Amino acid sequence: MDNDMIKRIRQFNRYYTVWLDVMNKGYLGTDFSWPESRVLFEIYLCQGISATGVCGRLNMDKSYVSRILRKFERHGLITRELVPGSKGLKKLWLTKAGKKEAENIDMSGTRQIIDKLSAIDSETCEKLCEAMTFIENTLRDNDICQNFLRGNDAKGGDTE
Amino acid sequence: MDNDMIKRIRQFNRYYTVWLDVMNKGYLGTDFSWPESRVLFEIYLCQGISATGVCGRLNMDKSYVSRILRKFERHGLITRELVPGSKGLKKLWLTKAGKKEAENIDMSGTRQIIDKLSAIDSETCEKLCEAMTFIENTLRDNDICQNFLRGNDAKGGDTE
DNA sequence: TGATAAGAGTGGATATTATCAACTCATATG
DNA sequence: CATATGAGTTGATAATATCCACTCTTATCA
Numbered sequence: 001m002d003n004d005m006i007k008r009i010r011q012f013n014r015y016y017t018v019w020l021d022v023m024n025k026g027y028l029g030t031d032f033s034w035p036e037s038r039v040l041f042e043i044y045l046c047q048g049i050s051a052t053g054v055c056g057r058l059n060m061d062k063s064y065v066s067r068i069l070r071k072f073e074r075h076g077l078i079t080r081e082l083v084p085g086s087k088g089l090k091k092l093w094l095t096k097a098g099k100k101e102a103e104n105i106d107m108s109g110t111r112q113i114i115d116k117l118s119a120i121d122s123e124t125c126e127k128l129c130e131a132m133t134f135i136e137n138t139l140r141d142n143d144i145c146q147n148f149l150r151g152n153d154a155k156g157g158d159t160e
Numbered sequence: 161m162d163n164d165m166i167k168r169i170r171q172f173n174r175y176y177t178v179w180l181d182v183m184n185k186g187y188l189g190t191d192f193s194w195p196e197s198r199v200l201f202e203i204y205l206c207q208g209i210s211a212t213g214v215c216g217r218l219n220m221d222k223s224y225v226s227r228i229l230r231k232f233e234r235h236g237l238i239t240r241e242l243v244p245g246s247k248g249l250k251k252l253w254l255t256k257a258g259k260k261e262a263e264n265i266d267m268s269g270t271r272q273i274i275d276k277l278s279a280i281d282s283e284t285c286e287k288l289c290e291a292m293t294f295i296e297n298t299l300r301d302n303d304i305c306q307n308f309l310r311g312n313d314a315k316g317g318d319t320e
Numbered sequence: 321t322g323a324t325a326a327g328a329g330t331g332g333a334t335a336t337t338a339t340c341a342a343c344t345c346a347t348a349t350g
Numbered sequence: 351c352a353t354a355t356g357a358g359t360t361g362a363t364a365a366t367a368t369c370c371a372c373t374c375t376t377a378t379c380a
Contacts (some may be wrong), residue, residue, distance in 0.1 A: 001285050006273045016171050017180055019218050019299060020173060035366070052328060062369060066330055072219050088328045088375040102258050113166050122222035126161050126299050131291035132172035139179060142279050195337070212357060224338060226359055248346040248357045 024110045028044055030105055035060070037105050039068050040094075043078065044102035048091045050083075186272045195220070198267050199228045200254075203238065208251045210243075223279035237261055243250055 016145045024034050032040060042054050055062045069092070077098030082091040092103060111114055120128065173279045184194050192200060202214050211229055227250070232238045237258030240250040254262060280288065 001272065001278060001280065001282060005285050006252050006270050008289045008293060009273055009277070010269055012296050015182060015286050015299075016176060017184070018217070020177055020180065021219050022175070023173065030328075033365075052329080057178070062329070063275060063331075064367060069368080070330085082375085086328085086378070087326070087377080088373095092239065109170055110166050112277050113169055114161065117302060118161060118168070119161065120298065124298060125165055128170045128295060129165050131294045133168060134291045135288060135295075136172050136175050138280065138284060139175075142277060193336075210357075221339060222358070223340080223360075226357095230359085242346080245347070245359085247348075247355070248344095250358080 008026060016103065023116070026108075030108050032105065035064070035104055036068055036071070039065060039104050040077065040098065040107050042073065043092050044106070050089050050091060052089070053090065054092070056119075072098065073104060168263070183276070186268075190268050192265065196228055196231070199225060200232065200237065201265050201269075202255055203252050204259065204266070206305065207253060210249050210251060212249070213253070214272065232258065249279050278316060 026079070027032050030037060031049070038058055039054055042058055043049060046053070046057070047056075051065055054060070055065050058065075068078075069078065073080065075097075076095055079095060081093065083091055085087045118129075119132065161164055169193065170176075189197045190197060198218055199220070202218055203209060206213070206217070211222065211225055214220070214229075215225050218225075229240075233240065236255055239253050239255060240293075241253065243251055277285070277288075
């Protein structure tokens with residue numbers, strides 16, 4: 001990994017930081033803040049996950065997540081199930097209302113991608129996807145922080 | 161752009177959000193907060209930029225940037241030069257001390273990439289860089305928000 | 321059985337980060 | 351000069367995140 005490579009990687013990181021920031025602020029219009037949306041959507045993608053699991057996968061503080069979950073529970077979006085013999089671990093499940101909200105967030109995310117990227121021709125778009133997949137796989141393979149984002153990729157919401 | 165493409169792009173965005181978050185929190189150890197580092201480094205990369213320019217390129221609020229710049233000025237890291245005939249636009253310049261701090265941030269960023277990615281073999285790394293460059297160029301070409309990150313790429317700090 | 325430990329989760333207090341609106345300042349235009 | 355406009359500043363406040371001490375559940379072991 002020479003200096004030029006490092007430079008290009010950092011340049012990309014700076015670019016993509018801004019890009020993601022722009023994308024993520026576009027979640028306005030749903031009923032949730034950006035961190036709330038992330039947590040709810042993570043439960044949607046990975047139903048039965050624990051609070052600690054969410055923390056690990058999203059790299060969020062556990063007390064912060066705890067508060068968000070409490071809010072979700074009060075709003076009837078999730079239920080929790082204490083796992084017997086587990087030192088207090090609780091599995092998180094979306095209620096019907098919670099699933100509906102998650103689907104709204106999902107659609108909102110899809111709409112955003114379309115809004116931003118619909119002008120790209122499909123050949124270029126395919127190459128874009130390949131590039132993204134390659135980066136993701138490469139980083140996953142080399143990730144020191146193995147505690148997050150392992151397995152269970154993009155399951156979708158079809159766990160009925 | 162079909163549904164599968166959208167799904168993959170969104171998956172990548174979720175992954176890279178966490179990845180960047182992990183990377184960016186690694187800036188601890190410098191004397192600056194993460195947003196401060198970003199602003200200082202942007203001036204370093206693009207000397208003579210204005211506050212408005214920084215806002216646009218980093219997608220930050222102008223009042224927030226204004227406060228950060230005031231702090232930098234008080235610490236003797238930047239100077240400002242009112243551009244004649246410009247409705248009050250001020251060019252920002254790093255002082256010698258400011259440049260030194262920016263170089264520290266620069267080294268810190270480079271070290272982080274090395275820490276995280278040194279295990280990747282150079283062939284894979286080259287492909288990684290190509291993928292990143294491709295994504296960046298593609299998004300730049302299709303960016304609706306043309307107000308940020310145009311031209312003036314990664315000039316480096318060699319403006320002495 | 322009771323003491324200790326350890327992982328999971330909670331809540332208080334607080335810090336950091338970000339936003340909004342109203343303002344000043346410098347300049348251009350009519 | 352009156353008005354407008356872009357750049358930047360400031361006060362007030364909201365949103366986001368962190369730290370730490372705590373409880374709760376279970377396992378271990380003397």
